[in-house]
Amino acid sequence: MSGANALSLPASISSQLPRNEACESALRLAWKLLERPIFNHSLRVYLIAKHLAEKEDSPFAFEPRLALLFVWAIHHDIGTTDAYNGAERFEICGADCAKSHLLQHDYSEAESHQVWTAIAIHTSPGIAERIDPLSRLIRIAVLSDFGSQHYRQKMGVEEYCKEIEKMLPRQDVEKALGDAVVKQAKKIPHVDSLTWPTDEKFPKASWPGILLRAHAENPDHTGVNPAF
Structure with a gap:
């Protein structure tokens, strides 16, 4: 891409993104469709979740599962866009998009459905935190990005959240x-x-x-x- 619509990220951000076609095309789609505040939020959620996964030595901190974490995060709000505004609530529409994307890139039904579940329930408190390790990571990352002091302090991510907000501004995402x-x-x-x-x-x-x-x-x- 070039010109005003070119995707340009700080090196400290881009160096943390998975390098495969599934993730790169998911990123391009999100950049094309999401409003900038929501795009930045989605990337921050990925970075926070990755940071937590690394602290916990979770398999989602490393390839190949890191790709699932990334596609989840970058597409978790894509159901708010006109392109994916279907008949069901935006979480389901986003989950359908992410699952279809992963299946098209040869991820298994089980892996793709795990991402589907994590997106579909990410606004469901008390369920997302316990149903699956991936869902838990993303739920905590979403709440942390929206300023939950409970999770920021409990998980020790207060300073990290402030750091990445300097590179990916909030821009009134709420x-x-x-x-x-x-x-x-x-x-x-x-x-x-x-x-x-x-x-x-x-x-x-x-x-x-x-x-x-x-x-x-x-x-x-x-x-x-x-x-x-």
Whole structure:
């Protein structure tokens, strides 16, 4: 790629990325589709998860499983994009994208489904942390990137999070991500702020559903979604 759309990362970041076609093409797709704040968040989540995996001597810190960690992280919010805005909640749409991508690059059904599960439940507290080692790593990394002092202090990543934010700025990711999820409701025919969309896309008890409800209750709010 070249010009304004060229993907350019600091050497200290790019040197930590897996070097295979599955990961490189996943990165290019994320760069092309994700809003910059969400792209930066996705990369930070990868770096935090990798950092935790290394501290714990987890197999996900090393190839070949590092590639699964990377594809998970870089695609975990890709379901918020127009290209992958399907009939189900954004987590499922992103999980489908990542699994399809891995299968196309000759990863096994079991490996691809492990990534699918980790993306599909990454907004499900208490489940993601315990269902699978990969899901746990990413859930903790996501919460750490969004400033959870419990996990930042418990896992010893406070300074590391601050360090990578200097290279991959936050750029109001909380607002960008919350708005991206809610905006998908407008793509559903015959839905307005007083009509609940399909249960598949915005289940009422899910994180997308809670975000949408908060927006519907205060549609003129211009800051970060109160339910974020």
